[in-house]
Every structure is written in structure tokens, then in C-alpha cells.
Amino acid sequence: MPLRRRGTAIELVHGSRTGWASDAAPVHLLPPANTVSITSTFSFPDFQKNNVMFWSKTASINAGISFGTILPGEYGPGKSGIYLLSDVTIGTVPAGVNYIDVRVNMNRSASPSPFLYGTIYRILPVAQETFLPGGSALLEGVGDIYKRTISIILVGTNIILRRYQSVRSNDWVLPQSSFKDSGKAATQVWPGGLFDSPLPWNNKWTHGGDHTGWLSNEIEKLPAEGGVLARGSGDAPSTADTSNYASTWTGNITVRPGYIHA
Amino acid sequence: MALTRFTGFASHDAVALFKEASASGVQTNWWSVRNSPIRVPGSNLSNVYFHSDFDYYELARPKATITVSHTSVPVYISPDIGIPGLVIKLTGQTRLNDIPIFTHGLGYVPRYMVAFGGAVLTNGTLVQDVGTDGRTRIISAFADANKIYLRELARSTATALPAVSKTYEVMVFKHPTKDPSKPLFSFDGSVVQIGRGAVSSDKNYLRRVLPAESSFDIDRGPTMDIANGSIRVVSGGNVYSEPHYTGSFVGPAFIPVGGVV
Numbered sequence: 001m002p003l004r005r006r007g008t009a010i011e012l013v014h015g016s017r018t019g020w021a022s023d024a025a026p027v028h029l030l031p032p033a034n035t036v037s038i039t040s041t042f043s044f045p046d047f048q049k050n051n052v053m054f055w056s057k058t059a060s061i062n063a064g065i066s067f068g069t070i071l072p073g074e075y076g077p078g079k080s081g082i083y084l085l086s087d088v089t090i091g092t093v094p095a096g097v098n099y100i101d102v103r104v105n106m107n108r109s110a111s112p113s114p115f116l117y118g119t120i121y122r123i124l125p126v127a128q129e130t131f132l133p134g135g136s137a138l139l140e141g142v143g144d145i146y147k148r149t150i151s152i153i154l155v156g157t158n159i160i161l162r163r164y165q166s167v168r169s170n171d172w173v174l175p176q177s178s179f180k181d182s183g184k185a186a187t188q189v190w191p192g193g194l195f196d197s198p199l200p201w202n203n204k205w206t207h208g209g210d211h212t213g214w215l216s217n218e219i220e221k222l223p224a225e226g227g228v229l230a231r232g233s234g235d236a237p238s239t240a241d242t243s244n245y246a247s248t249w250t251g252n253i254t255v256r257p258g259y260i261h262a
Numbered sequence: 263m264a265l266t267r268f269t270g271f272a273s274h275d276a277v278a279l280f281k282e283a284s285a286s287g288v289q290t291n292w293w294s295v296r297n298s299p300i301r302v303p304g305s306n307l308s309n310v311y312f313h314s315d316f317d318y319y320e321l322a323r324p325k326a327t328i329t330v331s332h333t334s335v336p337v338y339i340s341p342d343i344g345i346p347g348l349v350i351k352l353t354g355q356t357r358l359n360d361i362p363i364f365t366h367g368l369g370y371v372p373r374y375m376v377a378f379g380g381a382v383l384t385n386g387t388l389v390q391d392v393g394t395d396g397r398t399r400i401i402s403a404f405a406d407a408n409k410i411y412l413r414e415l416a417r418s419t420a421t422a423l424p425a426v427s428k429t430y431e432v433m434v435f436k437h438p439t440k441d442p443s444k445p446l447f448s449f450d451g452s453v454v455q456i457g458r459g460a461v462s463s464d465k466n467y468l469r470r471v472l473p474a475e476s477s478f479d480i481d482r483g484p485t486m487d488i489a490n491g492s493i494r495v496v497s498g499g500n501v502y503s504e505p506h507y508t509g510s511f512v513g514p515a516f517i518p519v520g521g522v523v
Contacts, residue, residue: 002454002463008266009311010279012454012463020461022279022312024469026480026517029317030304056347063345074489096307099482101373117343121358123386125404125413129371130385133497134485134514138386143356143396143417144492144504149386151484168491168506203347223345256317259307260482260517 027099029258036091036159036255041109043248044148044165048073048082050210051219051239052173055229057202064222064229066237069173069213070146070245076164090152091159091255099258100159102132102152106251108140113243115142115216120247127251139249144168145214152253159255173213180204183211190230201230208239217243264296270314270446270457276300277446277457279312314440314457319468322372322436327429328363332390332399334425335418354396354419364410364432374410375468376403377431377478381498381516384485388495388502390416390426397423398504410434431478433468471520483514 004011009023018024047070056063075083093100107126114120124130124139135152146167153160172183180201181187188206195201207213208231220237227235264285270277271292280299283306287294292301299306303313310316335357344350366372376383383403390399399416410432416423440458447456455462468480479498486495489509495502496513 002449002452005268008279008281010268012456012461014453014463019463019465020318020467021469024472025312025318026468026470026519027319028307028310028313029319031315031317034304054345054348056345058347061346063347065345065348065350072491094304094307096305098307103373116352118356121356121415123400123402123413123415125360125402125411128404128406128411130402130404131374133375133382133384134481134483136384136386136484136486138400138402138486138493141491141493143354144398144506146491147488147493149486149488149493151486153484164488166488166491169508218343221345257304259310261308261311 023261027101027258027260029101029256030094030097034094034257036093036257038090038159038253038255039251040090040161040253041248041250042088042150042161042163043110044085044163044246045075046244046246047071047146047167049241050213051208051241052205052215053231053237053239054205055202055236057229062225062229064225064237066219066239067215068217068219068241068243070167070216071210071213072167072169074166077162085163085165088161089158090161090253092157093154093159093255093257095157097154097157097257097259099260100135100152100154101256101258102135103129103254104132104137104251105129106249108247109250110246110248112245112247113217140247148247152255167214170212170214172211173207173215174205178205179211180206183207185209189232190228191232195228195230201228206231216245217241269300271300272446275440275446275458277314277460278303278310280306281309283309312461314460317438318461319373320436320438321466321468322368322434323366324466326364326432328432329427329429330361330363330412331427332414332416332425335416335423337418337420337422339420354417356415356417359414359416361412361414362409363412363430364434365408366410366434367408368434369407370437371405371407372437373435374403374405375433376410377433378428379500381479381500382481383430384481384495384497386486386493386495387497388493388504389428390423391504392423394505395419395421397421399423399426435468468519471518478520479516479518481514481516485514487511
């Protein structure tokens, strides 16, 4: 029997094989006219930052270097203050829809600064049609130091875009023993006067108030200088960090609504 | 009494299996309230069990099982980037690589799914994770009008990321189109079709798995979480976590599917 009834379901049978059955369809996708096509632009903010500095001094060397650092933190919906990334409603589906097939075709229109001299790769295929199972996508990241993701989900009849970014916790950006006075916050800035007595300022790292960041970018390198290159001195490397790790993504999000019977 | 009916309306080019919205009205009248599910299925979703306007993930090509030999990523140690008296070197390199794995040749960008480890490959799945020093291989999939690709992001450290072979299943789905030369419903002695080819007994469709069938899974919600700069991906109950992930994400509900040949 090529077409048969099984309870309230119908089956299409071809030879010994059930080709299709109405209760076996995992998802009923609504017609193309119900497809929601959204041009979307969304951004991720720059990270919280700090910096570290090293003064290299011997009888024949007087050099300094400073690096920007990015600080640990979890950003996303439900967070507070600077860590809050609010949900964005990007469209709606008919009432009763309980599944969405999500495809994106996106590009990164504003890139973050290089991270330790390297480009931050776009993990999401760019300018290509990409299926997002569950509506989730890993957009970019640096190793296991930071990640950025999105989730496109249904909340009622609203299609919601959620953004997340996460920077890994890091007790010490460099070994604690390598810092001036083991990194005590109160003793990171040279107060003037002698630089090497009673506690040397040279050949030590100092931080700008937070020792938990990850080296992210060189701010200034002074390979051969005069003067005192300790933090707080007018001769020291700059701590003006011009990096910007914000990124912006632009493109098309295609949502095909569907229904899944229990 | 509201009935469950399998019926069609040729003048409106629609066939459906549905539970009537009410018991009132004439069954043969398209505009009857009881026929709302076939007339406006999007507003009566829980009553519709089949509709010829819906899409049922018909396979455009037979499912393909493909083993990819992912190559190693060599060690990299940078030149000194420090200053006199302070040596600073960067270790490791990252490689981004697009790998074509299947030619569908449809001439349009199709819907597709790539399965890995018994579940649909999510965008950013960790397929290789070596040690705790950050050597990883992360995979996404994408399509163009001719092929299916994997995007691979692979990273070495002061130690190489070794080569590895992984197996993927690729399914490509047709853009459904009705064949106006076919009737609303027909059987030619071999093949039965409904809705001018909307579904046909000689085609292959994604479907819920039957007992004893092998399966992969369709996820019904977000499949990834990040915490502590690291990712956890959960698809079909399969969990892939980077070593430094500190969250508690358990993943979404999922539907086991199979029956694909």
C-alpha cells in the first residue's frame, strides 16, 4: 500500500521503505513567505584594560617597554554595568512557532586591534551562508584567552539576538615575583629620587593598578634611552593604550520559522 | 465534532493532514472555520500534521560520509620582540583554512547540515583538543552554490598540533518547488506523491529516528556557552569543552533524527 494511515498519521511507502511519514517529520518549516530576512549590525565593546611596564637597566643598557593588557570579565545579557550586553529584538514570527532555522551571511565591518601583533581571525565563515544549529555562533577569539559568540533565539514571538564575550581569568599577567615589590598596588609608581635604593625599580615589571590582564599589544618600546624609565617618570614608556578591541558585524540573518509537534 | 482529515483543495493548490479548527461549517468549503488549518496553516500550527506548502527537508543528494585528514600545525616561536636585557618571544601559530568537503552542484546555496560525532556540527565545534596549553582545532561549516566547506581554525603552541582524521556526514536539502505538471495527489503504480511533489515516496527526507536506527540530532536551542575565555559546545547531548571553561552549560533539548540514506 503506497499510502497508508497509521493512527492519525499517514505514511508514503516505496517498496519496503517508508519514504515519508507525517508524524516522523522532525520539523514543519513554514512556507518561504514566512521567512524573516533581517539586515543586522551589532557590536561588541572594547574590553576593560590596564598595562604593564618593564625597565631594563644594567651598566650598559637602559631600555623600557610597555604593553596594554585586557582584563578578565564576563559580558552578556543579565550582567550589570559595563558588562551588560543587552538583548536585541531583530524580528518576529507568527504565534505558535516553536522552532527557527537560522542562517547568517555576515562580515566583520569593524575589526579589533591586532592581539600581540596578530590578526584576530573571524571564526564565523565570512560572507558565506552558514547554518547555525540552535542559533549559536562563535564569531571570533584568541586561543583560550577571549571569545565572542552570539545566540539567535525565540522568546515568545520575538527573535532575539544575544551577544556574549568572555576574557579568561588570569591571576598574574606575568610571574608575581617579577613585579616591583611583588606587585603590591601601592608601590608600582616611582616617587622620584633614588631608583635603586633601598628597593630597585630597574629590571622589574610594574602594573597600572590591575595585575590580572593578558598582554595584548605593545604600547611603546624604548630600546636605548637616558634617564629613569620607571613608571611615573617623564622618561618612562608611554601607557597611553590606543588599541581598541571592539568589533562590529554586519550582514543578513535569515530565520525560517517552524513547528515541532511534541 | 472536530475531525482529523486528510484532504486537498485543487483550486487553492493545497493538501493537508490536519485537525479541524472547529466542527462548524461545511468540509468542502475552503472558507469554513473548520478548514482554517489548511487555509492559514501558520496560524494553526498545532493542528497541522502535514501541509503541501511546508518544507520537510528533502535531501537533494544522498547523505555523504567524508573523512577529512586535518593536517598538523607546526610549532612557532617568534623572534625576540623585547628590549635589550629582556627577551620576549611569542609561541604558537594560528591557521585559518577553508576545506571543501562535498560538491552538491545545485547552482544555489542550499540548506545543509553537517553531522559530527552523532550530532549536528555547530558553528565553532571543538574537534581536537590536545593538552591544556591551548592547542585546538575548531570547525564550522558553510555552503556556497556549488559546495559544502569546513572552516578550520587550528592552533599550535610551543608544541605542534598533531594531524588528525575526523569523519563528517553531509546532508544537503532541496529548495522545495511544486511541479505544476503533477496533480495534487497521485499514484503511478510505483510512486505516490502529494501536493504536486511536496512529498513523494521515492524521495528521502530528514525524519525522526525509529527504534534501533542510528541517528544524529537536531538541537532545539543554543548550543554553546563561553566562560573564562573558553567555550563549551553541546550538540545532541555531546559535550565539547575547552580545558579552562568554568561554566555549567548543559545544552539544549534535541530531536534524534535518522532515516536518511
